[in-house]
Amino acid sequence: MENTSFKIKKVQKRSAEVQAADVLREAIVSGEIPLGTRLTEIHSSEQLGVSRSTIRTAFHQLVQEGLIVQIPYTGWSVMTLGPEDAWELYTLRASLEALAAKIVAKKVGEDTASGHVTSAITDAFGLLKSACQQGSKGEIATADMNLHSTIIKLSGHSRLIDQYSRIQSQILICIRSSDALVASPAHIVEQHLPLINALNNGNAEEAAKEAILHNETEGAILVSHLQQRDK
Incomplete structure (x- = not known):
């Protein structure tokens, strides 16, 4: 043969x-x-x-x-994770992810390889939904991180991808800590829906806004929790 x-x-x-x-x-x-x-x-x-x-x-x-x-x-x-650490990470993350979301949504809106982009987003979101339905806390956090890093990679912005990679492990620690505060895993899926919808609809400005709102909302909850812990 x-x-x-x-x-x-x-x-x-x-x-x-x-x-x-x-x-x-x-x-x-x-x-x-x-x-x-x-x-x-x-x-x-x-x-x-x-x-x-x-x-x-x-x-x-x-x-x-x-x-x-x-x-x-x-x-x-x-490393430790105090209120100041969490604040620095979620504000920096919000800026990076907002830029990525804007670029990705613009690609979808302009129909530039939108099939590949929307398919990748759908797959990553599907993994998060599956993890939230039957996965452990660790699996949920990993799927959550994978969704956000997928959006970053889809931007194709090499310097943005490089900067994000430098803090990605710290972000995962924050995600694990933040997701642990959510009453039900189903709420984690709901938290991401507005961002996913904006991306798939090709609405660049809305996607950027939702990326910032998601990070600021969940980040503020984590910071408040850490402040109470440290009292």
């Missing part, structure tokens, strides 16, 4: 440093490693079965993502 081409993914070569950063990142955003936890290179290297230099490189990567803080002469610590 002759050799034929198959549609399969290529093997990805990933360094130990990248794998260590991935494991630590997932543990932090999932809550397995609680926010504010002190980290040491020795303990982490023993747990992950890698060298201290590998862990150090992974820590530095997560510092760039804002998930770990390097404390001079002291060591490393997982």
Whole structure:
């Protein structure tokens, strides 16, 4: 039989440093490693079965993502989420997502590859609805994050995508914290409907407005919760 081409993914070569950063990142955003936890290179290297230099490189990567803080002469610590942190993240996120929503809705309105765009939005929203119907809290937060990151990617704005990626892990932590405050998962779906409708209708100004409103509304609730917690 002759050799034929198959549609399969290529093997990805990933360094130990990248794998260590991935494991630590997932543990932090999932809550397995609680926010504010002190980290040491020795303990982490023993747990992950890698060298201290590998862990150090992974820590530095997560510092760039804002998930770990390097404390001079002291060591490393997982980020905390206080009222000021939440405010900074949701206001920054609102600006970035509003721009992305405006660009994406404009693409739909101008019929520029709108079939691909609306299909991607529908699929991502469908995953969120499924997660809210039968998923765990972690799965809901992941699907919620996926919907927003899909809109960012669909914008095709390379610098916007790059800036968003720098805070995406912190945003996921905020989403997990915010979604946990919602009484029913069905409400999470309802929160996103105005934005989804504006995008699919190709209404750029409305989409931008809804992106801001969604972030400001849920962000303010989270900030208020954190303020009460810290009293």
